[in-house]
Amino acid sequence: MRTIALDGPSGAGKSTVAKLVAKQLGIHYVDTGAMYRTLGWYLLQEGVCLSDEAAVEDALSSVSATIQFSGGVQRMYIAGQDVTDLLRAQDVGEAASKIAVYPCVRDKLLGLQRELAVRYDVIMDGRDIGTAVLPDAGVKIYLTASVEERARRRYQELCDKGETGFSQEAIQEEIASRDYRDTHRAIAPLRQAEDAVMVDSTQLTVQEVVDRICTLAGGKV
Ligand code: C5P
Numbered sequence: 001m002r003t004i005a006l007d008g009p010s011g012a013g014k015s016t017v018a019k020l021v022a023k024q025l026g027i028h029y030v031d032t033g034a035m036y037r038t039l040g041w042y043l044l045q046e047g048v049c050l051s052d053e054a055a056v057e058d059a060l061s062s063v064s065a066t067i068q069f070s071g072g073v074q075r076m077y078i079a080g081q082d083v084t085d086l087l088r089a090q091d092v093g094e095a096a097s098k099i100a101v102y103p104c105v106r107d108k109l110l111g112l113q114r115e116l117a118v119r120y121d122v123i124m125d126g127r128d129i130g131t132a133v134l135p136d137a138g139v140k141i142y143l144t145a146s147v148e149e150r151a152r153r154r155y156q157e158l159c160d161k162g163e164t165g166f167s168q169e170a171i172q173e174e175i176a177s178r179d180y181r182d183t184h185r186a187i188a189p190l191r192q193a194e195d196a197v198m199v200d201s202t203q204l205t206v207q208e209v210v211d212r213i214c215t216l217a218g219g220k221v
Contacts, residue, residue, distance in 0.1 A: 002027060002121040002122075002138060003117050003121070003122055003123075003124065003134050003136075003137040003138050003139075004021070004027075004122070004123040004124070004137060004138065004139045004140075004141065004213070004217055005124060005129035005130035005133070005134050005137035005139070005140045005141070005193070005196070006018055006123055006124065006125040006126075006129065006141045006143060006213075007125070007126060007127055007128065007129050007130050007131070007140075007141070007142050007143070007190065007192070007193070007196065008125075008127075008141075008142055008143035008144050008190075009127075009144060009150070009175075009178075009179050009182065009183075009190060010093075010097075010150065010175050010178045010179065010182070011145070011150030011151070011153060011154050011175055012143045012144050012145050012150060012201060013143065013145065013153070013201050013206065013209065014125040014143055015029075015031055015033070015125060016206055017143065017201075017206060017209050017210055017213065018031070018123045018125045020206070020207075020210045021123050021210055021213050021214060021217070022072070022122075022123050023072075024210065024214055025121075025123070025214065025217060026121075027120070027121040027122055027123055028069060028072065028074075028116070028120040028121065028122045028123075029072075029074065029122070029123055029124075029125075030074065030113070030116050030117075030120075030122045030123070030124040030125070031074055031125060032109065032113055032124060032125065032126035032127075032129065032133070033096065033125070033126060034074060034076050034084070034087055035065060035067070035076065035109045035112065035113070036096035036097075036099070036100050036105070036109065037076075037087040037088075037092050037093060037095075037096040038065045038076040038077075038078050038083055038087060039060060039065060039078070039096070039099060039105060039108070039109075040092050040093075040094075040095030040096035040097075040098070040099055041078070041083055041086055041087060041092045041095070042059075042060075042063060042065075042078045042079065042083075043056060043059055043060075043095060043099065044091065044092065044095050046059055050095055050098045050099055051098070053102050053104070056099055056102055056104065056105065057102070057104040060104065060105065060108060063078060063079050064078075064108075065077065065078045065108075065109070065112070066078075067112065067116070090166075090174075093178075094174070094178075097178045097181055097182065098181070100127075100181075100182070100185070101181065101185040101186070101187070103187055106187055106188055110132075110133060113126075113129075113133045113134075114133060114134070117133075117134055124137075127182050127188070127189075127190040128188035128189075128190065130142070130192075130193035130195075130196045131188065131191060131193045132188040135193075138217075139197075139213075139216055139217045140193050140195055140196035140197065141196060141197055141199055141213055141216065142192035142193070142196040142197070142198045142199070143199050143201060143209065144198065144199070144200055144201070145200060145201045145202040146202045147172060147175055147176055147179065148172065149201075149202045150172075150175055151168055151169075151171045151172035151175055152168060154171050154175065155167075155168040155171050158171075197216055199212055199213070
């Protein structure tokens with residue numbers, strides 16, 4: 001199967017870019033962050049204390065997250081509910097990042113992620129795709145941008161959606177603490193795989209990043 005692993009910190013533009021690359025190459029886009037967010041959403045809903053690993057493990061033991069592709073778009077389900085449109089909220093992202101440090105959470109999603117890459121040609125984005133989930137991926141990209149630029153983009157995105165009440169400084173702090181958690185956790189921390197190509201999007205347009213990845217993928221996937 002053809003696989004592109006796309007890793008990088010929060011707000012680097014992975015999902016925007018991955019959707020366009022998938023379209024251009026005619027492959028599936030798999031968003032692994034949405035899987036962590038699905039579990040995070042469920043735990044928030046159930047009122048589980050996220051800092052209590054045993055409680056998180058217990059709550060997740062009897063529930064499974066499933067994934068479907070509808071018209072090429074990934075939809076996430078948990079406990080029989082389609083939660084796809086509920087996952088982008090700020091608190092859900094925070095919850096996902098907090099529980100992503102637990103082995104029980106990562107193990108639960110690893111099989112699902114690998115199974116998708118066996119079944120489909122994919123561009124899969126996340127934090128540990130090139131290093132842990134798909135170490136044999138045909139192409140590995142590490143997409144990053146400065147923390148200031150990532151905060152600026154996220155702030156603009158919220159303003160465009162009419163969401164107020166967030167300052168760019170607060171968003172930058174939140175991104176920085178998420179970066180810290182993602183890069184310092186014991187299991188599958190965020191880091192560039194040795195054989196990954198680094199793309200810094202700080203000064204690049206979305207299309208320039210897409211073209212760069214498609215060129216790197218040319219002939220290899
Ligand atoms: O990419 P996204 O912001 O949707 O991911 C939400 C959180 O899930 C991240 O902050 C990260 O902590 C976690 N995550 C992860 N490994 C992945 C994808 C996401 O730990 N492969």
